[in-house]
Amino acid sequence: MSKSLLVTDVQRRTLISGTAAGAMPFVALAMVSSFLTGCNTISSIPVSRVPSEILATELKDDFIDISLLRLRQDPPEVYLLGPGDVLGVYIKGVLGNEEELPPVHFPEDSNRPPAIGYPVPVRADGTLALPIVDPIQVEGMSLVEATTAVRNAYTYPRMIIKEGEEQIIVTLIRERKIRVQVIREEGGGLNGVSKRGTGHVVDLPAYQNDLLHALSETGGMPGTDAKNEVMIYRGMYDEAMNADVILEDLCHSQCQDQCVDPCFCDERAVPDPPYVTRIPLRYNPANPPSFTKEDIILNDGDIVIIRSRDTETFLTAGLLPGGEHPLPRDKDLDVLGAIALARGQLGSTGTGIGAIGNGGGGGGGRQQACQASDVIIVRELPCGSSIAMRVDLNKALEDPSQRILIKPNDVVILKYKVTEEIGNVLINMFQINYLLGSGLGRN
Numbered sequence: 001m002s003k004s005l006l007v008t009d010v011q012r013r014t015l016i017s018g019t020a021a022g023a024m025p026f027v028a029l030a031m032v033s034s035f036l037t038g039c040n041t042i043s044s045i046p047v048s049r050v051p052s053e054i055l056a057t058e059l060k061d062d063f064i065d066i067s068l069l070r071l072r073q074d075p076p077e078v079y080l081l082g083p084g085d086v087l088g089v090y091i092k093g094v095l096g097n098e099e100e101l102p103p104v105h106f107p108e109d110s111n112r113p114p115a116i117g118y119p120v121p122v123r124a125d126g127t128l129a130l131p132i133v134d135p136i137q138v139e140g141m142s143l144v145e146a147t148t149a150v151r152n153a154y155t156y157p158r159m160i161i162k163e164g165e166e167q168i169i170v171t172l173i174r175e176r177k178i179r180v181q182v183i184r185e186e187g188g189g190l191n192g193v194s195k196r197g198t199g200h201v202v203d204l205p206a207y208q209n210d211l212l213h214a215l216s217e218t219g220g221m222p223g224t225d226a227k228n229e230v231m232i233y234r235g236m237y238d239e240a241m242n243a244d245v246i247l248e249d250l251c252h253s254q255c256q257d258q259c260v261d262p263c264f265c266d267e268r269a270v271p272d273p274p275y276v277t278r279i280p281l282r283y284n285p286a287n288p289p290s291f292t293k294e295d296i297i298l299n300d301g302d303i304v305i306i307r308s309r310d311t312e313t314f315l316t317a318g319l320l321p322g323g324e325h326p327l328p329r330d331k332d333l334d335v336l337g338a339i340a341l342a343r344g345q346l347g348s349t350g351t352g353i354g355a356i357g358n359g360g361g362g363g364g365g366r367q368q369a370c371q372a373s374d375v376i377i378v379r380e381l382p383c384g385s386s387i388a389m390r391v392d393l394n395k396a397l398e399d400p401s402q403r404i405l406i407k408p409n410d411v412v413i414l415k416y417k418v419t420e421e422i423g424n425v426l427i428n429m430f431q432i433n434y435l436l437g438s439g440l441g442r443n
Helices: 003-021 023-038 143-155 211-217 237-255 335-341 418-442
Strands: 086-091 118-121 168-174 177-184 198-205 229-233 276-280 303-306 313-318 323-326 374-380 386-392 411-415
Touching (some): 086 143, 177 211, 198 211, 335 374, 335 411
Parallel strands (some): 177 303, 313 411
Antiparallel strands (some): 086 118, 086 168, 177 198, 229 276, 229 303, 374 411
């Protein structure tokens, strides 16, 4: 055996013995490092000690969809006339020549029959302006009643047409329209066209001027990225400006003694201005909405707004992939679901032995024997403060009381406990010794 080979063999034996003998100092150093790292952790409160008022939230899982019948008005048995309707009127010898047949109008809507007569609009005061006679009030009348009113105006008391010889026809050429604006901020679309940030000017026929028809004309019901409510703005500019001044005074009076910033108010504590009507699309059966049929009927100039849910998100950090994630609209999301949604590791899938000698794990990083189970949830409180709550994932997997629900703007941070860090260091040191021993043994 050559001298060089003898020296190499001695060096190998020395390396093995030195590694084994020096393992404990490395472990001790790792433990000290872990404790020092723990000095920089976030000061948090166990979730079991957090007041219920901070944890309490309305359960979305208990909500149900509102009946679509509550979003439309009852269709009338008989169409009643009003300002904006255009009637077809034929009065033999007065409105139309005896030698000519009355004109026929074919409506664009195939659901209505053709109309006969000369077009006469119902004026803003609800009357018809016809030759010779005074204006005839027809608002709120059916076509049969309007025909009778016209006949009476020409036969009694002025006797313009002899009774029994009158030939009078009153039909409906065009129904009145109600013009509203619909603004949609949510995503999704109709025929591949995005509805985000879009506005529509919609002309709704009479007795279809309700919320359901306005939504149907602009893409249907809101999607899951929209809020579970529709807001209807009514009134004029001056009314809105006066209401804004009143709400500003109310905000200052409510928050003067509570908040550092007197205008930082919880929006739920401030009532809606009188020109705003909120129509919920989902509700808790224990607390059904109390809006009336008049609330969902739209008038000229009304504005329908569907807000997006861009602000209803939570953040992830720590061992979780950092990012911003949307909260589900129609179901609750607890801390376990939030970690799973962020593609974080949840629970151990083995005994940890697989980490020995295995350099790869899910996500491209080294597989750890001890999974992280310490979760810090930072939640905003009124007046600009916040609270950090601590959840033990190992307990949360068995104890539902630990699975607190995630709220908008929560920050979910996943980290190792000190014992988990020590366990991973020990496993890693054993893995190094094992690999070194195996490699030297083969040589």
